[in-house]
Amino acid sequence: MKHLVYIFVILLSVSTLAQNTSLFEQGNALYNEGDFDQAILKYEAIIENGEHSAELYFNLANAHYKLNHIAPSIYYYEKALKLAPNDKEIKNNIAFARNMTIDAIGTVPEVGLSNYIKKLTNTFSFDIWAKAAVVFVCVFVVLFLTYYFAYSTTKKRLSFVSSMLCLGVTCLAVMFAFHKYNLDKKDKPAIIFAQESQIKSEPNLRSTEAFILHEGTKVQILDTVNSWKKIKLSDGKTGWVLNQDIKAL
Structure with a gap:
């Protein structure tokens, strides 16, 4: 019975994926024809199916932008940027969309060490910081074992210094991972x-x-x-x- 359930889930997933791919292609075709309203409906249908991607949100934002829908275009550009924070095309388009807004709001400048740490923390996602910590702790274990079993004084010294450096980097990666987690948690x-x-x-x-x-x-x-x-x-x-x-x- 369990095998039948698994097969049904797999078939359902494949069917949904095929449907979403078809809807996405239809939406792109409608967009290229200039029928932005219908393109939006196709893209929104994909979201209702539980599909989320930077490309989908980007195309949906572009369609809203073409219709001068200020809030929806910025909203979906922001959604796309969350999934692809380094995408230059998304950053470029969202800048154009923001130019349509009325409110001119300044920013409170952040200075000092806390600002530098925040920028450094935001360089990578929580997952990347966490994975880096795991990698460096594994390297630390290997180097420390090398130090423990080595007979050569030079090899012991190099292994010990390298293992301590890896341990330090591991601690920093863990610190940045938790800091990134807290920043993301507060970011609403x-x-x-x-x-x-x-x-x-x-x-x-x-x-x-x-x-x-x-x-x-x-x-x-x-x-x-x-x-x-x-x-x-x-x-x-x-x-x-x-x-x-x-x-x-």
């Missing part, structure tokens, strides 16, 4: 989808207006209270926005 970006959204000073409609944001602006979600989310801008300002006006990445 979202895009304003409402054409114009009143940001309140407190999570209720009776509170005073803190400022106004427009579609496409990227924010960070800090907290959620009922139908409100507390957000933070890159310039440090905070406020409360209705759930319906925002879409988390």
Whole structure:
């Protein structure tokens, strides 16, 4: 019975993959014909099937951009960038999309050692830092065993120094891995989808207006209270926005 279940799952996966490939090709064909609305429907159908990829999000963002859909285009470019953070084409297109936004928001400059460590941590993903730690700890074990069983004084010295260096690099990789994990955990970006959204000073409609944001602006979600989310801008300002006006990445 278990074998039949496995066979069914495999067949279902193959069928879904074939369907998604067909939808993607149809979407690309519609996009090339200039039928961006229909292309979007094809791409969204793939997402509904549980498929996610940088290429899919990138094409979906391009279709929205062609229709001047500011918020959706930026949203899906951001989604694509999360999966392919070093893709130059995605970075280039998202820059064009951001130029369509109304809000001009500055940034709070980060200086000092903490900023340098943050930049270094963000060089690689959590997975890469973790894998690097595993590799270096394995090398450390091999070198330490070489040191322990070696008869030559020179070989012992070289093995010991090399093993200690690997141990140090392992510790650094572990530190950066945990730091990256914490940074990613705190990172909760979202895009304003409402054409114009009143940001309140407190999570209720009776509170005073803190400022106004427009579609496409990227924010960070800090907290959620009922139908409100507390957000933070890159310039440090905070406020409360209705759930319906925002879409988390």
